[in-house]
Amino acid sequence: MDVSSALARRRSTRAFRPDPVDPVLLETILKKALQAPSNSNVQPWHVWLVTGARLASLRAATAARSTVPPQFDEREYSVYPDPLEEPYAGRRFQCGERQYAALGIAREDHDGRLRYVYNNHQAFGAPAAMFLCIDRAAGPSQWADLGIYLQSVMLLLTEAEIDSCAQISWTAFHSIVRRELAIPDNLMLYCGLSIGYAVPDAPVNAVIADRADAADILHILND
Numbered sequence: 001m002d003v004s005s006a007l008a009r010r011r012s013t014r015a016f017r018p019d020p021v022d023p024v025l026l027e028t029i030l031k032k033a034l035q036a037p038s039n040s041n042v043q044p045w046h047v048w049l050v051t052g053a054r055l056a057s058l059r060a061a062t063a064a065r066s067t068v069p070p071q072f073d074e075r076e077y078s079v080y081p082d083p084l085e086e087p088y089a090g091r092r093f094q095c096g097e098r099q100y101a102a103l104g105i106a107r108e109d110h111d112g113r114l115r116y117v118y119n120n121h122q123a124f125g126a127p128a129a130m131f132l133c134i135d136r137a138a139g140p141s142q143w144a145d146l147g148i149y150l151q152s153v154m155l156l157l158t159e160a161e162i163d164s165c166a167q168i169s170w171t172a173f174h175s176i177v178r179r180e181l182a183i184p185d186n187l188m189l190y191c192g193l194s195i196g197y198a199v200p201d202a203p204v205n206a207v208i209a210d211r212a213d214a215a216d217i218l219h220i221l222n223d
Helices: 004-011 023-035 051-065 088-104 110-125 140-159 167-180
Strands: 045-050 128-136 163-167 189-197
Touching: 004 045, 004 140, 023 045, 023 110, 023 128, 045 051, 051 110, 051 128, 051 167, 088 110, 110 128, 110 167, 128 140, 128 167, 140 163, 140 189, 163 167
Parallel strands: none
Antiparallel strands: 045 128, 128 189, 163 189
16 A cells, blocks of 8 residues: 555544454554654654553543543643634534534533543544653654654554544543553653554444645645
8 A cells, every 4th residue: 555545545433343453563563653754853752552451451440530520631731722713613613523423412412422522532442552642841843743653653554454543532531541551750641542443334434524625725836
């Protein structure tokens, strides 16, 4: 599979089969992704790969905190600007609404929507999860580097016909992730990544987020 095909095929999978993924293959992919570029080669990423009993323990710990009303941790970084302006707010809204519609969760069903959010913290049933952390002293350039590593991992997974879903939502339970994985205090959780094989007929997996019109994004100057 070439890069163009992997980029076009990659989707955010939100319902996984329990079938395990070859751990040697996963380790190989995470090591390959270490070739990702970073500013001045500082390589600011710190990675945890979790499967088996450790992932089951993490799921149990987050399930115990998955209550109504929620018991979320205070975020360690701002996920969105406040306020989130257009066109970004509209894109975010449509992304969420399509998922809820696919699952038949009504707008007024706040508890139902919250329970769906909590599926993030069960890794959507995936047999493996990666957690990506960064040093608290890092700046915007290193955060950009982190995204490049994450994209590299997702494209390599796609090449291997393995599905994934990047999840900022894990930061709502960052204290549990830190405790369960023994993450040092100098590191901050950026996101999780659920890894496995998609349930092919799950309605939520058929949701494909729109991409903005290229004319609204690209500014090509030829004169």
